[in-house]
Amino acid sequence: xxxxxxxxxxxxxxxxxxxxxxxxxxxxxxxxxxxxxxxxxxxxxxxxxxxxxxxxxxxxxxxxxxxxxxxxxxxxxxxxxxxxxxxxxxxxxxxxxxxxxxxxxxxxxxxxxx
Amino acid sequence: xxxxxxxxxxxxxxxxxxxxxxxxxxxxxxxxxxxxxxxxxxxxxxxxxxxxxxxxxxxxxxxxxxxxxxxxxxxxxxxxxxxxxxxxxxxxxxxxxxxxxxxxxxxxxxx
Numbered sequence: 001x002x003x004x005x006x007x008x009x010x011x012x013x014x015x016x017x018x019x020x021x022x023x024x025x026x027x028x029x030x031x032x033x034x035x036x037x038x039x040x041x042x043x044x045x046x047x048x049x050x051x052x053x054x055x056x057x058x059x060x061x062x063x064x065x066x067x068x069x070x071x072x073x074x075x076x077x078x079x080x081x082x083x084x085x086x087x088x089x090x091x092x093x094x095x096x097x098x099x100x101x102x103x104x105x106x107x108x109x110x111x112x113x114x
Numbered sequence: 115x116x117x118x119x120x121x122x123x124x125x126x127x128x129x130x131x132x133x134x135x136x137x138x139x140x141x142x143x144x145x146x147x148x149x150x151x152x153x154x155x156x157x158x159x160x161x162x163x164x165x166x167x168x169x170x171x172x173x174x175x176x177x178x179x180x181x182x183x184x185x186x187x188x189x190x191x192x193x194x195x196x197x198x199x200x201x202x203x204x205x206x207x208x209x210x211x212x213x214x215x216x217x218x219x220x221x222x223x224x225x
Contacts, residue, residue, distance in 0.1 A: 031211065033212070041218070042118075042204050042215030042218050043158070043204075045212040048211050048212060055211075056210075056211065100146060100165045102148060103160075105150075107155070
């Protein structure tokens with residue numbers, strides 16, 4: 001399967017701990033996105049990479065959040081000092097360099113902060 | 115700023131009947147419009163998109179959507195619903211690279 005892969009699928013952490021999620025995009029896709037989805041809501045944009053460059057960041061991405069894509073392939077999203085409000089599904093998506101193409105989403109990482 | 119409204123949280127339809135899931139958008143400029151479907155414990159799956167051209171767009175699994183610029187709408191339709199179509203449907207709009215999603219419509223197809 002060559003879809004978008006996210007790891008872990010589920011993460012339970014205590015408030016105040018740091019967590020890191022990984023996303024492996026479809027191999028030929030140079031664009032990578034992170035979204036956050038809470039219960040009963042649509043996904044909300046967090047950040048966007050083109051190759052290794054982080055080109056857009058949402059105001060939702062507070063100082064406790066950091067995303068990297070060091071070699072233009074996989075990406076990591078780290079949340080420091082987690083809070084209960086961080087509990088959500090974190091979705092990664094990727095798209096090809098072609099114009100007007102759709103994004104393909106992974107299955108997400110569900111974070112629960114207790 | 116761009117926004118998407120899905121006015122119905124829940125749509126119920128009998129199997130074999132036509133279905134419509136409504137979406138309206140607000141954006142300055144010419145938008146790209148998308149529909150995605152989400153099954154339980156699964157990621158979002160792309161259904162169809164409107165970029166330019168014919169206002170009627172055909173997509174996966176027999177779904178289609180009609181772009182109406184004057185009404186700023188992009189309703190999702192299917193002529194004959196299947197029980198397996200039951201899922202959460204999201205409309206999204208994009209001007210640049212980021213997608214702005216609606217809050218979703220839960221479609222239930224009753225046997």
